[in-house]
Amino acid sequence: MLEFSNFEMTDLSLEKQIEWWKAIVHSINDGVLVIDHLGIVRLVNPEYLKITGCTPAMIGKPLKESRPGALLPETLIDQKTRVGVYRKTGDREYVVDMAPITVNNQIIGAVSICKSLTEVHKLNQELKQKGEKLEQLQKKMNSLYQANYTFKQIIGKNRGLKEAVHVAERVAETDLSILITGESGTGKELFAQAIHNESRRKNQPFVPVNCAAIPPSLLESELFGYGDGAFTNAKKGGKIGLFEMANNGTIFLDEIGDMSYDLQAKLLRVLQESKIRRVGETNERRIVVRIIAATHRDLQQLVKKNRFREDLLYRLNVINLHIPPLRERKEDIPELVDSILQSSVTNLELEHVPADYTVDEQTLAFLQSYEWPGNVRELKNMIDYASCMVEGTAIKIEHLPEILTKNRVVSPSLQVNSVDKPLQQAMEEAEKNFIQETIKRFGTGIEEKKKVANALGISLATLYNKLKRHHIDF
Numbered sequence: 001m002l003e004f005s006n007f008e009m010t011d012l013s014l015e016k017q018i019e020w021w022k023a024i025v026h027s028i029n030d031g032v033l034v035i036d037h038l039g040i041v042r043l044v045n046p047e048y049l050k051i052t053g054c055t056p057a058m059i060g061k062p063l064k065e066s067r068p069g070a071l072l073p074e075t076l077i078d079q080k081t082r083v084g085v086y087r088k089t090g091d092r093e094y095v096v097d098m099a100p101i102t103v104n105n106q107i108i109g110a111v112s113i114c115k116s117l118t119e120v121h122k123l124n125q126e127l128k129q130k131g132e133k134l135e136q137l138q139k140k141m142n143s144l145y146q147a148n149y150t151f152k153q154i155i156g157k158n159r160g161l162k163e164a165v166h167v168a169e170r171v172a173e174t175d176l177s178i179l180i181t182g183e184s185g186t187g188k189e190l191f192a193q194a195i196h197n198e199s200r201r202k203n204q205p206f207v208p209v210n211c212a213a214i215p216p217s218l219l220e221s222e223l224f225g226y227g228d229g230a231f232t233n234a235k236k237g238g239k240i241g242l243f244e245m246a247n248n249g250t251i252f253l254d255e256i257g258d259m260s261y262d263l264q265a266k267l268l269r270v271l272q273e274s275k276i277r278r279v280g281e282t283n284e285r286r287i288v289v290r291i292i293a294a295t296h297r298d299l300q301q302l303v304k305k306n307r308f309r310e311d312l313l314y315r316l317n318v319i320n321l322h323i324p325p326l327r328e329r330k331e332d333i334p335e336l337v338d339s340i341l342q343s344s345v346t347n348l349e350l351e352h353v354p355a356d357y358t359v360d361e362q363t364l365a366f367l368q369s370y371e372w373p374g375n376v377r378e379l380k381n382m383i384d385y386a387s388c389m390v391e392g393t394a395i396k397i398e399h400l401p402e403i404l405t406k407n408r409v410v411s412p413s414l415q416v417n418s419v420d421k422p423l424q425q426a427m428e429e430a431e432k433n434f435i436q437e438t439i440k441r442f443g444t445g446i447e448e449k450k451k452v453a454n455a456l457g458i459s460l461a462t463l464y465n466k467l468k469r470h471h472i473d474f
């Protein structure tokens with residue numbers, strides 16, 4: 001009920017006050033109609049005329065005259081407020097709120113406020129469109145954050161690898177945190193995706209984050225998001241973080257060993273409390289996320305050097321999966337090569353090679369003799385390159401990248417029974433030359449030896465063996 005009894009506008013003359021009130025009513029975005037206690041129309045605003053299609057001629061006449069079905073005069077009698085009354089005149093639809101106007105407990109009139117449903121329909125339509133857009137974005141986001149691999153795609157019969165697959169399959173359905181260790185390119189993300197796809201979270205996002213690729217100063221806001229105006233250049237309205245994106249799914253924290261010590265403490269708190277706080281905000285948001293972390297670093301060593309928090313290591317390392325490097329599972333190379341060849345034809349859209357092209361025996365033996373510092377990723381890149389270069393039905397040594405064949409880094413345990421002696425000899429010589437070239441680059445001395453071994457992608461012990469075998473003084 002509208003009460004005017006306490007209204008004061010002492011500074012204005014009566015005329016001015018009326019003008020003032022009319023201006024207010026006219027500027028209202030809803031339709032307004034006022035009748036006096038006799039049911040005579042005293043005031044209508046332009047929006048009312050627009051919504052109902054009435055004309056200003058109705059002013060000064062009984063409302064029932066221009067609108068015989070009007071309910072407002074009844075409000076004068078029963079003094080009831082009516083809300084959301086649906087009205088339709090021709091093709092005009094609108095809803096009306098009605099209320100009596102009282103001054104000093106006396107009914108002096110009634111007011112009707114109406115809102116066009118055409119407007120509401122339009123807003124509804126807009127809302128629907130926004131909803132559809134949101135759904136599309138959600139789908140897009142889910143497809144961006146989708147895990148593609150399953151355990152079936154993990155190739156290898158090596159004992160260490162099979163053991164890792166076995167454990168991963170057993171723990172996939174649980175929510176236990178997993179730490180995957182192994183050199184770069186060994187398949188850590190492949191494992192993480194397969195675990196996610198085998199879990200009950202498989203229809204939820206899988207969000208990979210490379211902690212080493214994001215500048216430390218940005219990593220916190222990338223992980224946890226930020227609030228409105230959290231810092232200069234911050235997006236208006238703030239930004240959702242990767243943890244929130246991964247809600248109900250899995251977050252894969254790759255290269256966790258590269259995370260700053262300070263951020264490690266914040267991450268630990270998030271893991272313990274299942275709550276995140278966006279940078280610059282005070283409120284916390286609950287999240288349910290499965291954590292899989294990975295690193296090529298020795299985290300125990302980093303703990304000893306005070307560069308990794310021991311408490312975080314224990315929290316992440318509930319299950320440890322170690323993926324052996326490719327040089328320790330060379331028996332898997334032929335099968336990996338076969339699978340890469342098959343996918344190369346389709347992925348690279350190669351038209352110049354037959355679907356059943358292969359790698360010839362000598363080349364395969366060479367691939368098995370190489371140390372693969374970049375592991376399966378490097379093998380895949382090499383085969384993809386050779387697939388583009390191949391002429392005929394089989395990849396030969398000359399189709400491999402020059403850098404690989406010129407700088408052959410071959411393992412001491414070269415098992416190439418089927419290989420012609422000249423190739424073996426050539427490879428031995430190439431290895432010797434390559435080691436000598438690398439020594440020239442780095443120089444001599446114990447530290448330099450380490451650098452040489454590093455550059456060659458082999459251990460110091462292997463380097464010593466090779467030096468002895470090739471009679472190289474160092």
Ligand SMILES: Nc1ncnc2c1ncn2[C@@H]1O[C@H](COP(=O)(O)OP(=O)(O)OP(=O)(O)O)[C@@H](O)[C@H]1O
Binds near residue numbers: 182188189
């Ligand atoms: N056992 C395997 N079977 C089939 N493909 C594999 C296997 N291991 C690795 N790959 C392939 O090798 C490539 C590199 O794997 P992935 O990215 O998972 O390695 P990573 O250890 O996570 O590397 P990084 O530490 O550099 O991030 C991918 O294309 C992956 O599909």
